[in-house]
Amino acid sequence: MKILGIETSCDETAAAVVEDGRKVLSNAIYSQIAKHRPYGGVVPEIASRNHVAKLPGIIEDALAEAGETYASIDALAVTYGPGLASSLLIGFSAAKTLAQRLNKPLIGVNHHEGHLHSVFMRDDAPAEEDVFPMLGLLVSGGDSSLVLMHGTGQYELLGSTIDDAAGEALDKAAAVLKLGYPGGPIIQKTAEGGNPHAIRFPRGLDSVDRGKWIYKYDRELCFSFSGLKTSLLTHVKNLDHEPADDELRDIAASYQEAVADALETRVERALDRFPVKSFSCAGGVSLNKVLREKLAELSERKGIPLLLCPPALCTDNAAMIAGAAFEKMRLDKTGPEPEDVNPNLRLADW
Numbered sequence: 001m002k003i004l005g006i007e008t009s010c011d012e013t014a015a016a017v018v019e020d021g022r023k024v025l026s027n028a029i030y031s032q033i034a035k036h037r038p039y040g041g042v043v044p045e046i047a048s049r050n051h052v053a054k055l056p057g058i059i060e061d062a063l064a065e066a067g068e069t070y071a072s073i074d075a076l077a078v079t080y081g082p083g084l085a086s087s088l089l090i091g092f093s094a095a096k097t098l099a100q101r102l103n104k105p106l107i108g109v110n111h112h113e114g115h116l117h118s119v120f121m122r123d124d125a126p127a128e129e130d131v132f133p134m135l136g137l138l139v140s141g142g143d144s145s146l147v148l149m150h151g152t153g154q155y156e157l158l159g160s161t162i163d164d165a166a167g168e169a170l171d172k173a174a175a176v177l178k179l180g181y182p183g184g185p186i187i188q189k190t191a192e193g194g195n196p197h198a199i200r201f202p203r204g205l206d207s208v209d210r211g212k213w214i215y216k217y218d219r220e221l222c223f224s225f226s227g228l229k230t231s232l233l234t235h236v237k238n239l240d241h242e243p244a245d246d247e248l249r250d251i252a253a254s255y256q257e258a259v260a261d262a263l264e265t266r267v268e269r270a271l272d273r274f275p276v277k278s279f280s281c282a283g284g285v286s287l288n289k290v291l292r293e294k295l296a297e298l299s300e301r302k303g304i305p306l307l308l309c310p311p312a313l314c315t316d317n318a319a320m321i322a323g324a325a326f327e328k329m330r331l332d333k334t335g336p337e338p339e340d341v342n343p344n345l346r347l348a349d350w
C-alpha cells in the first residue's frame, strides 16, 4: 500500500510517498524558513502564498523520487488540522482535488497524530502492539503535550502547555538574544561549551499553592514557558552591556537547560504515575541534543524503553502524515473524508 502524503499546516510545503506505513520512499520538503526569517517568525500570508507556488512541484518531486506516478499510488493523505487556516487550505484543496480526479481514497490526518506516529517510521522500530501503553511527549513549534497512548489511535491527553510551546520559547529566546530564526537550532549551537547552571531560569508552574488542576489536567503534567521567556528578557535588560560571547554561551546553555529540564521533569512524573511499556518523543524540539540525552538517561534510570523520532522526520513533513494514514486504513478507522480544514483540531480517538 503506497500513500502519497501532503502537509502544509505551517511553513513547510511537504509531500512524501510511504509504503505500508513505515517505509519512506520519498520525503520532499520545501522549507520556507528563509522567507520568514526577516520577520522573526512565520507570517501566515507569506506561508500560504509559498504553499501555492511550491506544492505542485514538491508533489511531483515526491512521486519522482519514489519512482511512482499518480496512477501507481493507492491513496492520498492530508493534514487537515491543527495549524494555520490559510496554510492548511492549500494542501487540503490540492489533496481533495487529486483524490477526486484520480478516484482514490483521501484520508484526513491530525498533524499531531502524524508527529506521534513518526517514532515508528524507522527500520528498527518495534511493532506498535509491543509498546503500548506508551507515553508520548510531543514538542514542536506550536505545541507541547504529554499524551498517554493506550493503543494505536487511542489518545488520552495528560497535559499540555498553558501558554507558549517549547519550540516557541526557544524561537522567542533567540529573538531576544538577537541570534536569528528559527531559535531551537541556534540556541543549541550557541549553548555549546556554555555552563547550563550559570543562571537558574524558571521551569514554569513551580508554585504549588495555585490548586491541583488546570481545567481537567493535572497541573504537574502541564507546561508553561512564557515566564521563562520573560525571565530571559529581564535578565538581558538588567545587563548593563551587550553580552560577550562566553556570557551568551552561558545564557543560551542555561535557557536550553530550563526548557529540557521542564520537559523531562513532566515526563518523569507521568512515568511514575502511569504504568507504560515505553515512552516516546517527537516534533521539531525532539531534535535537541540536551533533551535527547536527558530522555535517554531517564529511560535507562527507569528501565523503560524510549522511542525517538528519526531526525529527518522531527520537523514538519508529509511522510509522518502518510504513515499515520496507513495505520488508519490498516485498522479500518479512516472515518468519513473530512469536508474542511480545522485549525483547532484536537486529538481524538479513532
Ligand code: KG4
Binding pocket: 010, 139, 140, 141, 142, 143, 166, 167, 168, 170, 171, 182, 183, 184, 185, 188, 283, 284, 285, 286, 287, 288, 289, 314, 315, 316
Ligand atoms: O515540528 P515543527 O516543525 O513545528 C511544528 O509542527 O509546530 O518544529 C519546529 C520547532 C521550532 O520551534 C524550532 O526552533 C524547533 O522546532 N527546533 C529545535 C531544534 N531544531 C528545531 N528546538 C530545539 N533544538 C533543536 N535542535
